[in-house]
Amino acid sequence: MKKFLSALFSLCLVFALVACGSSGGGEASGGESEETFLSIGTGGTGGAWYAIMSAAGAALNSDLNLDVQATGGSIENMKLVTNQSADLGFASPDTAYFAYEGGREFDNANPDLRVVMAGNMMYEYIIVRADSDIHEMEDINGKTVSIGAPGSATDIVGNEVLSSLGVEPAETINLAHSEAATALQEGTVDVMMALSGVPFTAATELSTVEDVRFIPLNQNEIDTVVENNQYWSGGELPAETYEGQNQPIPGINVGSLVIADESASEDDIYNLLNTLLVENHDEWEKGHNLASDFTIEMMETYVENGVVLLPFHPGAEKFFEEQGVTLNK
Incomplete structure (x- = not known):
């Protein structure tokens, strides 16, 4: 009986040691860090945010991974982050602000x-087809x-550009980038x-299969x-960005933020x-040329220009302050 109890005790001890060795401390077996x-949330698969963050995922170390989600864009991304259905989300600065404060597309503020x-x-x-009779904004009426x-x-x-300039289309249709390109090509x-x-x-992709033109805004419109x-x-859109686009095209620039x-x-x-x-x-940057815009200097420029109207995440605050960026509190 004593031998049986001794064997049983030894077996339990082995199981306990195995269990302790396979959990806790944020490390996997073998002492390696667990993957994070x-x-x-980005945008449509035909847009820049999706491609940029797919390249970011490839540039990360093996213990840090990005799950890049194709979404409807800024508003959906802020709702996904608010509902904790996504850890991070892209948004234009104005959308991020209204998601934080409430208003416009957001019935409730999210101060977090x-x-x-x-x-x-x-x-x-x-963008219009090359054979279109549209040459300036008023022609879109x-x-x-x-x-x-x-x-x-x-x-x-x-919608804001059209409204600000008093342009009234016969119809506006909500299509994602890739669908819109197909619709333009098909007429x-x-x-x-x-x-x-x-x-x-x-x-x-559109400019390689269809002759297109890019409609400029004049200075008064801007x-x-x-x-x-x-x-x-x-x-402005730099010259030679797309097939057949030989001149720079003046227009509107909008920044972007990653929010958590x-x-x-x-x-x-x-x-x-x-x-x-x-x-x-x-x-x-090797994975996507627009990664060159994601820099410490760009963050500093956004802060100096008063574009950032939300608080910084503690992890971001620690990082940027270590890099010498003075943040708004």
């Missing part, structure tokens, strides 16, 4: 939203316009409006739009920033 997965980093500058594209996915930054900015819409990075996938929207600025809930791990956010903006930034 962060999900991020926090800034993680500044992103690329986006350009408001206004009475036409059919694709205005972007519902609730996307494209939807918000496109079911007259105009494709899209807010995205430079370049962006849908426009690149001034009118910017006067009504303090978060935006005048800009305050409850996101301080260490995870710090490590994400340190990896992407310092340790592996060159690798990220």
Whole structure:
């Protein structure tokens, strides 16, 4: 009987040691750190945010991973972060502000939203077929316009540009970038409006299969739009960005921010920033040229220009202050 109890005790001890060795301390067996997965809401698969963050995921170290989610854009992303269905989300600065304070598209404020980093500058594209009779903004009156996915930054900015300039299309249709490009090519819409990075996938693919033109805004039109929207600025689409586009195209630029809930791990956010903006930034740029806009200097510019109206996440605050950036509190 004693031998049996002794054997039973030894067996229990072995199981206890195995159990202790396989849990706790944030480490996997063998003493290696557990992998961290962060999900991020971006935009449509034909847009810049999705492509940029897919490249970011490839540039991360093996113990830090990004789950890149295709979404309807800014508004959906802020709702996903608010509902904790995504850890991170892209948004234009104005959408992030209203998600934080409440108003416009958001019935309820979310005071727990926090800034993680500044992103690329986006350009408001206004694209028509080369054989179109549309040459300036007033020619869009009475036409059919694709205005972007519902609730996307494209939807918000496109409608605001049209409204500010008193342009009244016969119809606006909510289509994602890739769908809008197909509709323009097939002639079911007259105009494709899209807010995205430079370049962006849908426009690149469209310009290789269809002769298109990009409609400029004149200086008075730019001034009118910017006067009504303090978060935006005048800009231009550089010449030779797309097939057949030989001249720069004046228009509207809109910034972008990556947002998280305050409850996101301080260490995870710090490590994400340190990896992407310092340790592996060159690798990220190799994956997508617009990663060059995601820098410590860009964050500093956003702060200096008063574009960032939300508090910073503690992990981001720690990182940027270590890099010498003075943040608004």
